[in-house]
Amino acid sequence: MNNYILTLHNLVKQYQSITAVDGVSFNICAGEIFGLLGPNGAGKTTTLECIEGLRVPTSGDISVDGLHPLHNRRELRKTLGIQLQSSSLPEAILAGEAMTLVCAYHGVKPREDLMQRFGLDTLKHKQYGKMSTGQKRRLQLALALAGNPKIVVLDEPTAGVDVQGRAELHAAIYELKAEGVTVILATHDMAEAEALCDRIAILIKGRLAALGTPEQVTAAGSSQTRITLRTRHGSLLKQGSIQKASYLGQSEGFAQWLCNDAAPAVMELLNAAMSQEDPVDDLRVERPSLEERFLEIVEGGKTL
Amino acid sequence: MNAFLSQIIIQLRMDIRDKGTLLVFYIVPLGFYAVMGAVFSSVNPEIKPILSATMAIFSVTMGAVIGIPPSLVKLREAGTLRAYQVLGIPNASVLLSIGISTLIHLSVVCFIISISAPLLFDAELPQSTGGFIAVLAALLFCSTAIGLFIGSTAKTQSSAMLLSQAVFMPSLMLSGIMFPAHLLPQPLEYAGNVFPATHVMRAFYGLAYRLPTEYNSSLALLIVFAIGIVASAAAAWRLGKITRVA
Known part of the structure; x- marks a missing residue:
């Protein structure tokens, strides 16, 4: 340019x-x-x-x-x-x-x-x-x-x-x-x-x-996708890591996982909820935001 | 030039809108003049004939030395000078517009005093109107320059107020405005010569009222102008220094 x-x-x-x-x-x-x-x-x-x-x-x-x-x-x-x-x-x-x-x-x-x-x-x-x-x-x-x-x-x-x-x-x-x-x-x-x-x-x-x-x-930062899921009876709160995603923790009934490939991880989580007859109230799949990348850079302190 | 004229007009209007400035430029000086004219001149009859001159010195010294510095410091503290600078308004024109606006306001006050003093308080008219105007012009110029210098030197508004009082109070007490200077102890009478108000008083005596003075009243006028020139140059230098890009 x-x-x-x-x-x-x-x-x-x-x-x-x-x-x-x-x-x-x-x-x-x-x-x-x-x-x-x-x-x-x-x-x-x-x-x-x-x-x-x-x-x-x-x-x-x-x-x-x-x-x-x-x-x-x-x-x-x-x-x-x-x-x-x-x-x-x-x-x-x-x-x-x-x-x-x-x-x-x-x-x-x-x-x-x-x-x-x-x-x-x-x-x-x-x-x-x-x-x-x-x-x-x-x-x-x-x-x-x-x-x-x-x-x-x-x-x-x-x-x-x-x-x-x-x-x-x-x-x-x-x-x-x-x-x-x-x-x-x-x-x-x-x-x-x-x-x-x-x-x-x-x-x-x-x-x-x-x-x-x-x-x-x-x-340029973390390539992992975050999955946030809330079920009516909270059956997945103690689920822990699954085959396709690692468990981050839970907050106010929302459980969070990080994964590299969202589709199989989401399928696995939904299947787990369905198998326990626990309806899913909320499901979010998010890429890291600029704010998270910013914090990652600030905490890492690396420069170009 | 049009831009600078606009700036002066806007500065004049801002001064009138600002209660603090209005108080220092108009209300307190005119109120003090009313009290001095009605009461104090009866106590000290020597003041009565030259009431216009003494009250002009009081008003101008107060307006310029007490009024200008805090507002100039505030412009710096609030980042207004920087804001003006990036908007294309030079710092020098800000300083000049404040100075010219102050001159205009204080001239109005002096005009009110000069016209009303003979009518209300039996003050004498000056023997020489030209002499009176010349001394008044020197007083306005010198006091405004000192106000601008203090405003561009003081780091905070409180230090500006202290510096202003350090000039204003001795000017009031030692120059002969409140009582004749010859009644002061000799060291204080000498100390009074440091302040332009003392020389302005002598210049008024000699050039405007044709009264005897301790030394040549034209020399007194020159001293006032010289102090004004030095203070203006120092104010410009200080403002240049504090707003210099570093």
Whole structure:
């Protein structure tokens, strides 16, 4: 692929004796949603801050749509729309004033379309300090888009947002992708990353631990399938391992097994339940989720 | 330029919406002025003729030195400066818009005091309106610069408040606003020269009211401007340092 809009090569960032980012490299294609995952202190925010021109890398190369984050700061602000994780506008500023101000610095008219799109048109006269977390996040996203950026960086955009707010932000991110905007999404939420991202990178202790589509990253871990089964009389709770699956244990009446081939294992379990005339209330066959793979990587601590 | 003008207008509106800022810029100075005019000038008649000048010094010093620093520190602590930076709003324009907005608010207060003091409290009109305006301009510039410097130097809001009080209280007590400076013990009278309010007071005496002063009132005005220039440069340097990409 050669339509990379952002390239990061061997990025290193040290704070005195601490290496926050240690030789991270990845490329991001134009128009994709790229997830940056990792536990606290993994180096996600530092990596993003280097991309945003808010930190000086110790070494390594970064190119954002052909721009150097430190040498082309003014142009970068037009190319990159940024929603920071921990930032705030003045409490007394009105939503409409914030949009007017940001648009004035981008040399465009106040973006009424964005206010409408993010449900902020009725909140134009509301002070930032009196807005809910979801409303603040929506306003920050709208402001990040005010200059029509090619790339949008979202650092934990749904942190502290309710279910409806989350759904609205997810819909907005999909719309951005449909418009061809590249989205870099840093998140702790594996379900969010799995649902939204075309590709993800997992950082552990400043190093790249996994890179690929959510499916590729998940598949690279344990290949075993989990079977969860609940019967009316609980006859299988003491069944233990069977020929085709190893028993994991039980919780609240649900017994769990791990197997390499689901079909014969499920058949064997169903036969066992039927032979004891115990009706099956619930049966689930699940591949490991991205979250489980993430935990596996974090606990293993292995990097690429 | 249009963007910067928008920013100043928005900053002016935000200041009025913010109860804390409103209190420090308008309510407390005007309330204190009313009390001083009605009560204290009867106790200390020497103050009465120059009430406009003394209350302008009080209001401007309070508004700028007490009002600016906590709000500037809050902008840093809350990550607002970073948010503005990534949204394409330069830190320098944030600092300037706060400074200009403060100048405008405090000019309004000084205007109210200057107009009402002769009518309400029999204060004398300045002998030289131009001199009065020149000294007032120097006072506004210098106090705002000191406020910006404290705001960009203090690490926390509480340390900003301490630093502000360390400038404001001696300015009030040693400059001759509350009582004549010559009544102070000599070491304190000398110490008063550290604070711009003392020189502003002398400049008002000489340039606006044509009263005798201990030294050249034009020199006093120059000292005030010089302090303002040094404080502005130091504030810009401090803000550059704390927001520098590292």
